[in-house]
Amino acid sequence: MREALVEAARARTAGEVPIGAVVVADGAVVGRAHNAPVALSDPTAHAEVLALRDAARKAGNYRLPGATLYVTLEPCAMCCGAAIQARLARVVYGAADPKAGAVQSLHRLLDDTRLNHRVAATGDVLAADSAALLREFFDRRRR
Secondary structure, eight states, X not given: OHHHHHHHXXXXXXXXXXXXXXXXXXXXXXXXXXXXXXXXXXXXOOHHHHHHHHHHHHHTSSOOTTOEEEEEEOOOXXXXXXXXXXXXXXXXXXXXXXXXXXXXXXXXXXXXXXXXXXXXEEOOSSHHHHHHHHHHHHHHHHO
């Protein structure tokens, strides 16, 4: 999660909402990214999606069984869908997202039995650090 926080800090420096993500497989970081929808003019350029793309490109396969996605904010519905499509084993996230979170806050997509794959999830990992980055970013923006 600390590596995801480093990515979130990079997003903040780039003027993006400070969310970072890393994909870990076999104990090694195989994908990393931070939010970049503004820079890329791409509404799908969330940290999770970009990190999964990075990992899949390196693996030469869009499926990443056994991999874990670490992300600083609870993933949205789109990012949960990407985790399911990648066949991840686990998602670990920092702060909950009561407005858009699709792991537990608004929806429970990762463990929905109607879907063809389920992803284990753990939240509240370094949540205070993740939330502090977001709070500081939006406080500065409001000023």
